[in-house]
Amino acid sequence: MKVLIVDDSRVIRNMIGRIMKTFGYETHEAGNGVEGLQQLAEIGVMDLILVDWNMPEMNGLEFIKAVRADSTHANTPMIMVTTESEMDRMALAFMAGVNEYIMKPFTEENIGSKMEILGIGTAV
Template sequence: MRALIIDDSRTMRSILRRIVTGVGFETAEAGDGQEALERMEDGFVPDVCLVDWNMPVMDGYTFVTRVRDNPEWRNVTLMMVTTESEHAQIVRALAAGAHEYVIKPFTPEAIVEKLDLLGLIARESV
């Protein structure tokens, strides 16, 4: 399985990378939505994207809408991992095509649980 971690914080990308590699994912990282789209266009098509909302260049919401506009990426699972906690923002992201929503700060177990609920983790990894 492949995960693309999209966050403008290098520290947050490192934390998420440790969590998802710990349950068997190959990872790539991007500092904003535009960089993430470029990685995907260059051939790294992930099974799941862990997406921050507030980033420079291209925010996470715009990234989600761009991924959903591309039929080649319709099977990519999108999980928002963000400080945006307003109900309206959560609804907006889910309506745009995000599958899950995790509010920072989070525990590693919360990320693993969401990935498991999405069917992205082999049972022996949990």
């Protein structure tokens, strides 16, 4: 099981990565949307993508739209993990194609429960 973590913060990528590894996932990381698309092109289909909103070069919303436009990844579950808490921002993310939304700060339980909602569960 593979997960892609797209966030410009190395600290956040490491935190999510540790959580995903406890769930038994192989993790891949990208510092922005452009790098995330490169990872998808190189590695292929992921079982889950976690993405931040605010990043340089290509933000999370742009990344989500690009992923959804690609038939290879159109159905990949995506969770936005962000500090954006306004309802209109959340609505924009869901309209772009994100499946679930988590606000920072987050816990292992937050991520695990969203994965359960998506029917992904954990590999452990």
